[in-house]
Amino acid sequence: xxxxxxxxxxxxxxxxxxxxxxxxxxxxxxxxxxxxxxxxxxxxxxxxxxxxxxxxxxxxxxxxxxxxxxxxxxxxxxxxxxxxxxxxxxxxxxxxxxxxxxxxxxxxxxxxxxxxxxxxxxxxxxxxxxxxxxxxxxxxxxxxxxxxxxxxxxxxxxxxxxxxxxxxxxxxxxxxxxxxxxxxxxxxxxxxxxxxxxxxxxxxxxxxxxxxxxxxxxxxxxxxxxxxxxxxxxxxxxxxxxxxxxxxxxxxxxxxxxxxxxxxxxxxxxxxxxxxxxxxxxxxxxxxxxxxxxxxxxxxxxxxxxxxxxxxxxxxxxxxxxxxxxxxxxxxxxxxxxxxxxxxxxxxxxxxxxxxxxxxxxxxxxxxxxxxxxxxxxxxxxxxxxxxxxxxxxxxxxxxxxxxxxxxxxxxxxxxxxxxxxxxxxxxxxxxxxxxxxxxxxxxxxxxxxxxxxxxxxxxxxxxxxxxxxxxxxxxxxxxxxxx
Numbered sequence: 032x033x034x035x036x037x038x039x040x041x042x043x044x045x046x047x048x049x050x051x052x053x054x055x056x057x058x059x060x061x062x063x064x065x066x067x068x069x070x071x072x073x074x075x076x077x078x079x080x081x082x083x084x085x086x087x088x089x090x091x092x093x094x095x096x097x098x099x100x101x102x103x104x105x106x107x108x109x110x111x112x113x114x115x116x117x118x119x120x121x122x123x124x125x126x127x128x129x130x131x132x133x134x135x136x137x138x139x140x141x142x143x144x145x146x147x148x149x150x151x152x153x154x155x156x157x158x159x160x161x162x163x164x165x166x167x168x169x170x171x172x173x174x175x176x177x178x179x180x181x182x183x184x185x186x187x188x189x190x191x192x193x194x195x196x197x198x199x200x201x202x203x204x205x206x207x208x209x210x211x212x213x214x215x216x217x218x219x220x221x222x223x224x225x226x227x228x229x230x231x232x233x234x235x236x237x238x239x240x241x242x243x244x245x246x247x248x249x250x251x252x253x254x255x256x257x258x259x260x261x262x263x264x265x266x267x268x269x270x271x272x273x274x275x276x277x278x279x280x281x282x283x284x285x286x287x288x289x290x291x292x293x294x295x296x297x298x299x300x301x302x303x304x305x306x307x308x309x310x311x312x313x314x315x316x317x318x319x320x321x322x323x324x325x326x327x328x329x330x331x332x333x334x335x336x337x338x339x340x341x342x343x344x345x346x347x348x349x350x351x352x353x354x355x356x357x358x359x360x361x362x363x364x365x366x367x368x369x370x371x372x373x374x375x376x377x378x379x380x381x382x383x384x385x386x387x388x389x390x391x392x393x394x395x396x397x398x399x400x401x402x403x404x405x406x407x408x409x410x411x412x413x414x415x416x417x418x419x420x421x422x423x424x425x426x427x428x429x430x431x432x433x434x435x436x437x438x439x440x441x442x443x444x445x446x447x448x449x450x451x452x453x454x455x456x457x458x459x460x461x462x463x464x465x466x467x468x469x470x471x472x473x474x475x476x477x478x479x480x481x482x483x484x485x486x487x488x489x490x491x492x493x494x495x496x497x498x499x500x501x502x503x504x505x506x507x508x509x510x511x512x513x514x515x
Contacts (some may be wrong), residue, residue, distance in 0.1 A: 035067025043085030071100035161214025201271030208254035302404015
């Protein structure tokens with residue numbers, strides 16, 4: 032196989048979202064699996080829609096995910112630079128002149144208003160709207176006169192008659208299109224900027240791109256691009272069109288979908304781990320051999336195969352993402368887990384009276400449970416909420432057995448005399464209560480948890496009580512006992 036070169040070519044009209052991130056990831060995995068190059072190219076020709084910071088955001092979050100380009104505007108290879116389309120206009124112009132000279136393209140002076148009238152007429156007659164080739168038949172003298180008048184024009188390709196454009200898609204298999212179904216489309220807009228389907232072919236060829244992985248919405252663009260490859264006499268890269276990502280209702284994932292976060296920046300802000308996002312997105316449309324689902328980057332690169340890319344839509348499963356992220360969080364060193372959670376705790380609670388040791392102990396208590404950094408905030412609320420309330424179901428349980436009051440009294444009396452209020456000593460008091468009050472299992476632990484935290488289920492009980500502190504625990508026990 033020749034050296035693999037693939038590209039991810041976003042437009043800076045927005046920030047890195049799930050769909051584009053997956054496209055970049057599959058291109059990256061394919062390139063690295065075959066020891067090839069992954070190129071970042073910026074398609075910035077839609078000037079009106081470009082947003083400030085769009086390119087920087089793309090690069091920042093590719094790097095955050097660990098999808099590092101071998102070549103980019105920031106790290107160019109002089110052989111292929113520049114990497115922004117608006118810096119390549121002179122390159123496109125050279126090929127446009129050649130197409131015009133060879134009669135493969137022509138200048139079109141039709142106004143947008145004229146085109147709209149013609150499209151409406153075609154639709155009213157049940158025809159598929161396409162350009163009627165009015166300007167194809169202009170004589171050189173007529174073209175020269177219109178140019179002399181300063182009339183704006185686009186440049187259209189003359190679509191060949193009776194051509195079939197076919198290719199073997201790496202994901203979908205054999206695909207074919209007929210030229211009779213394609214109208215003469217615009218290569219260069221009136222402002223001199225090339226259209227997507229034109230520029231992408233020149234860029235891919237001049238940058239030696241061998242394989243193109245992209246979303247299925249680009250499938251209909253492929254015959255237009257193959258058309259140009261044939262006209263120029265260039266080798267066509269291998270195409271692979273990835274299926275849609277759908278939500279849990281099996282609807283196409285959209286930036287307007289309120290149920291699924293779209294942008295990598297949102298996941299970073301919530302405390303998702305980039306290595307978990309990398310792993311999760313790889314499973315959106317690709318399946319490994321066997322049952323394994325947790326892969327580090329090197330393992331994914333080694334296991335990746337384009338033959339295992341799915342032909343069916345991929346569902347974005349939020350529960351699975353939480354599960355994957357939790358698996359990675361569990362493996363974090365405590366220091367890194369604390370670092371992940373701290374910004375969220377500092378934003379939600381006043382930590383000024385808490386020691387570093389106390390905070391670390393609090394965070395560590397939830398490492399097995401947390402699915403993303405921000406989730407720590409509601410989980411630890413009971414340690415910051417001075418208003419103690421017992422849930423209705425929990426209160427009902429406390430009143431379900433008359434022996435519960437005695438169990439709580441025994442436990443409270445043991446704690447009163449406890450000088451060193453640590454989890455080990457607290458646990459010893461719990462075990463002593465088991466003997467003295469003749470209570471065990473659910474009838475031992477749950478009454479104590481409810482009477483001190485207000486909830487029926489939570490993290491390690493002895494650790495929770497140590498974190499609450501002796502005074503708070505005794506006061507809550509006293510108040511609860513008085514209600515029984």
